[in-house]
Amino acid sequence: MTFTFQPEDLKRDSNKKMSHQHLFPLAMEEDVKTADTKKANRVLDQEKENTRSICLLEQKRKVVSSNIDVPPARTICQERGEGALRRTIEGNLKDSPLLAPRMEREIFRGTGHGQGDSSNGTNQLVHQPFGSKPSCAAKWQLGSRQYISLCVDCREGLSGSWKEGGGVPSSSSSSGYWSWSAPSDQSNPSTPSPPLSADSFKPFRSPAPQPQPQPDDGIDEAEASNLLFDEPIPRKRKNSMKVMFKCLWKNCGKVLSTAAGIQKHIRTIHLGRVGDSDYSDGEEDFYYTEIKLNTDSVADGLSSLAPVSPSQSLASPPTFPIPDSSRTEAPCAKTETKLMTPLSRSAPTTLYLVHTDHAYQATPPVTIPGSAKFTPNGSSFSISWQSPPVTFTGIPVSPTHNRPVGTGEQRQHTHTVLSSPPRGTVSLRKPRGEGKKCRKVYGMENRDMWCTACRWKKACQRFTD
DNA sequence: GGTGCCGGGTA
DNA sequence: TACCCGGCACC
Structure with a gap:
């Protein structure tokens, strides 16, 4: 989703800025022009940044406010004049002299079109007066969702339930941040929020560098909001799920709490890389899996998980029955035997690679057309079938390492079955x-x-x- | 592109 | 049910 940004507006703003140069003597004009061009560019960049931040702020708001009740803002705010809204915005934007008039244009004029389609990358802010009376509350429509924006003064007057509702990052009234309410349209609570680019998320008004949130879906919304509003936010309940890493090496099953630890374990113990134990070419990624443990029962889980035969473990690599009729050597299977490293010989024997990311945990069994059945089961899954031969399509395998080609990120999000029976997709033809x-x-x-x-x-x- | 044939539509 | 054909996989 992108906050639309009209090039004409930029040009207009910069032209406005440039027009002041006529006040200077001609001799200075050239230098001033150069300097001012740079300055204008800087300001424009900043404006772009601010605009982007507004957009991201809005996205964040959607996420944060998705589970809260909408306060009865209308009745309170209707009593106030639009002047208060305008004053608030002006105050809010006073640190952004170029942005202020732009925002004002955008906010009070509205863009008027582009509702409801976020798929094309543009999603415009549509302003609607909040009821017939002038008000310091405004209703916004962004795509298919509606928002009520309140000035800070109004927010101060809201009922306790608003503040105690939790989850709404209330703005600091002294800082004059514009405050937003929850989406007023609760009719579609399941509307997925657009993916947030957390690494590009920056606070609206603060140009100072802020700690960058981890580029991770699990970004703490309260923290992100805190970045925005410089106000302590009640931390949300700590996730009780703990991710552990389990070695899949045959007869190992070691469980460690960190990926680095398990990688080092695999490198040094199984791959025999003693001398350069810190060096990783990623091969160890294929010999461990993530397992999620409920911290409430971590102790139990650990005691039961620790040295256990991989064949008994949930996360152990599954072995697949291969129908005799399809036991022809697949190309990758040939490569596998040819290029097997000495230690790989003791690695998970069939090298049906399963890199779990638990994407299937909550999904029901998937029936593969024909007679094959895919049954997710916690962090593992089983596949069984009867004749006719069933083939699985895996992602391409590097000829040198028998591993999926692609980035680690890609691999991390893929359950892959390699060394499959013959080529092609499942075909009963x-x-x-x-x-x-x-x-x-x-x-x-x-x-x-x-x-x-x-x-x-x-x-x-x-x-x- | 040619061929075999599955799946589905129509009468 | 007979007939026809779009479309897919394979060669």
């Missing part, structure tokens, strides 16, 4: 007949001599295989 068919025998010109099946483009009944 009857093997194509090898013999001559009516078409071949009689040719197109003698179509009337074909068997009916051939005429009907069905499987030939005359020359069956």
Whole structure:
């Protein structure tokens, strides 16, 4: 989602700025122009940044406010004049001299179009007067969602439930930040928020560098809001799920609490890289898996998880029955045997690689067309099938390492089954007949001599295989 | 592109 | 049910 930004506005603003130069003597004009161009560029950049921050702020608001009740803002705010709204915005934007008039234009004029489509990358802010009376509350529509924005003064007057509602990062009245309410449209609570680019998220008014949130979906919203409003936010309940890392090496099953730890363990113990134990080429990624433990029962979980035979473990690499009829060597299987490293020989034997990210934990069993069944089960899954041969499509395998080609990030989000039976996707299609068919025998010109099946483009009944 | 044939539509 | 054909996979 992008806050639309009109190039004309930029030009207009910079032209406005440039027009002041006529006040200077001509001799200075050139230098001043150069300097001012730079300055204007800087200001424009800052404006872009601010605009982006507003957009991100809005996104964040959507997330933070998605689970709160909307306060009865209308009745309170309707009593106030639009002047208060305007004053508040002016006060809020006073530190951003170029942004202020722009924002004012955007806010009070509204852009008027572009509702409801965030898929094309533009999503405009549409201002609607809040009721017929002038008010310091405004209703906004961004895409399909509506928002009520309140000036800080109004926020101060709101009921206790608003403040105690939790989750709403109330703004500091002294700082004059513009404050936003929860979406007024609760009719579609499941509307997915757009993915947030947390690493580009910056506080609206503060140009000073802020600690960058981790580029992680699990970004703490309270912290992010705190960045915005410089106000302590009640921290949300600590997630009781703890991620552990379990070694999948045969007969190991060691569980460590950090990825680095498990990687080092695999490097040094299983891969035998003693000398350069800090160096990682990523191979160890394939010999451990993440497991999520409820911290309430971590102690129990650990005691039961620790040295356990991988074959008994949930996270152990599954072994798949391979129907005899399909036990032809797949290309990658050949590569596997050829390029197996000495230690890989004791690695998970079938090298059906499963890198779990728990994406399937909550999903119901998936039935693969035919007779194969995919059954997610915690951090592992099982696949079983009966004949006919079933093939799995994996992501490409690096010929040198028998590993998926792609970035670690990609791998991290993929459950992959490698070393599959023959190529292709799951196909129940009857093997194509090898013999001559009516078409071949009689040719197109003698179509009337074909068997009916051939005429009907069905499987030939005359020359069956 | 040619071929085999599956899946589905129509009468 | 007979007939036809779009479309897909394979060669």
